[in-house]
Amino acid sequence: MQNYKKIEMIVGVFVLVGIISISWLAIELGGVGGVGTKGYKLIAVFDDAGGVRVGSDVLLAGVTIGKVVSVTLKDNEEALMVLNINDDVQITTDSSLSVRTKGLIGEKFVRVNQGAEEEYLADGDEFDDTESPINLEDMIGKYIFSGDAK
Amino acid sequence: MITAIGQLGRTVISGVEKLGDATLFALDTLRLLFAPPWQGKHFIMQIYAVGVGSLIIIIITGAFTGMVLSLQGYHMLVKVGTEALLGPAVALSLIRELGPVLAALMFVGRAGSSITAEIGIMRVTEQMDALEMMAVNSQARVMLTRVIACAVSLPLLVAIFDVVGLFAGYVIGVDMLGVNSGVYIGETVDKITLSDIEAGLVKSLYFGLLVGVITTYMGQRATATTEGVAKATTQAVMLCSVMVLILDYIITSFYL
Numbered sequence: 001m002q003n004y005k006k007i008e009m010i011v012g013v014f015v016l017v018g019i020i021s022i023s024w025l026a027i028e029l030g031g032v033g034g035v036g037t038k039g040y041k042l043i044a045v046f047d048d049a050g051g052v053r054v055g056s057d058v059l060l061a062g063v064t065i066g067k068v069v070s071v072t073l074k075d076n077e078e079a080l081m082v083l084n085i086n087d088d089v090q091i092t093t094d095s096s097l098s099v100r101t102k103g104l105i106g107e108k109f110v111r112v113n114q115g116a117e118e119e120y121l122a123d124g125d126e127f128d129d130t131e132s133p134i135n136l137e138d139m140i141g142k143y144i145f146s147g148d149a150k
Numbered sequence: 151m152i153t154a155i156g157q158l159g160r161t162v163i164s165g166v167e168k169l170g171d172a173t174l175f176a177l178d179t180l181r182l183l184f185a186p187p188w189q190g191k192h193f194i195m196q197i198y199a200v201g202v203g204s205l206i207i208i209i210i211t212g213a214f215t216g217m218v219l220s221l222q223g224y225h226m227l228v229k230v231g232t233e234a235l236l237g238p239a240v241a242l243s244l245i246r247e248l249g250p251v252l253a254a255l256m257f258v259g260r261a262g263s264s265i266t267a268e269i270g271i272m273r274v275t276e277q278m279d280a281l282e283m284m285a286v287n288s289q290a291r292v293m294l295t296r297v298i299a300c301a302v303s304l305p306l307l308v309a310i311f312d313v314v315g316l317f318a319g320y321v322i323g324v325d326m327l328g329v330n331s332g333v334y335i336g337e338t339v340d341k342i343t344l345s346d347i348e349a350g351l352v353k354s355l356y357f358g359l360l361v362g363v364i365t366t367y368m369g370q371r372a373t374a375t376t377e378g379v380a381k382a383t384t385q386a387v388m389l390c391s392v393m394v395l396i397l398d399y400i401i402t403s404f405y406l
Contacts (some may be wrong), residue, residue, distance in 0.1 A: 007198045018229070018310055030348075
């Protein structure tokens with residue numbers, strides 16, 4: 001019976017190590033812990049969402065300050081984005097938004113450029129100034145077109 | 151010509167019969183999970199034999215898999231200047247594919263073979279009959295405990311395999327090959343999602359059940375002779391390994 005107690009102990013340790021491994025994977029890599037993060041919501045309307053998806057990062061001065069919560073179509077014309085911004089970050093009312101790419105072919109993110117105003121956006125406010133992403137294909141198209149015109 | 155066609159027909163029919171027999175056996179065994187008496191102590195003993203016994207081989211395999219992925223991946227990625235993606239490349243291949251599959255294959259070799267051999271020999275030496283004589287349901291005591299032990303142990307072993315492999319890959323990538331540690335971890339955390347981890351663990355659960363059912367079935371249906379047990383063990387290991395790879399493809403195609 002003493003032997004069985006020992007086996008029970010070892011099996012307990014084994015199961016514990018396994019469960020810790022699963023939790024470590026889920027929390028560290030799967031981001032389970034980040035589900036309940038608080039923050040406030042801001043709205044932005046873009047002419048072109050340019051490939052930003054739900055879960056894309058929102059960066060201010062290169063630091064991640066929030067995530068894109070939803071991307072939907074507004075009036076069958078424009079892209080309506082809801083951004084979740086961390087509580088401790090304040091964004092001025094005259095700040096501007098732009099869609100950028102990490103590296104040349106990396107993933108898309110939303111960049112916030114702070115303005116000079118003393119007032120800050122609150123939950124549910126909308127950005128006034130949004131800049132659509134630079135479309136590489138359009139630029140190349142324009143370049144070729146202007147080359148022909150000469 | 152006629153006999154050849156007849157032979158083919160006989161082979162197909164016996165194959166289908168075996169598949170049906172194995173399925174009924176599996177369902178019949180799993181049904182006992184809901185029927186007392188509970189096999190708590192024997193279940194713990196089986197997890198010890200099947201899970202803890204495979205731990206060392208799983209850790210060694212995991213460590214070297216992570217290391218070689220990192221080494222090989224680095225030399226491929228550095229050619230196109232994207233060694234920043236080494237972390238996610240190692241982590242994704244480990245968590246989604248290599249972890250569950252390699253761990254399952256090692257598990258088949260370490261634990262699966264011993265299950266078939268053990269049950270086969272129990273039948274040769276008439277221990278099953280002895281259990282029945284003592285009014286012990288041998289199917290619950292011997293089969294069910296092993297099937298469940300496999301299904302519980304393998305996901306845990308795969309998680310340990312993943313974690314060991316990730317650390318080993320990190321050591322090779324960052325300390326030996328000089329990839330920036332912040333980039334390595336940051337990109338990995340960025341690219342791996344919960345669904346990747348879920349896919350890996352769901353796979354390992356199915357693999358565990360599959361290995362448990364096949365090995366106990368082959369042991370139970372082995373011819374009760376020395377050669378019969380030897381043959382059944384070989385067949386069980388072969389069948390499990392092939393089925394793990396086939397099932398892996400099927401599950402992956404559903405989870406992508």
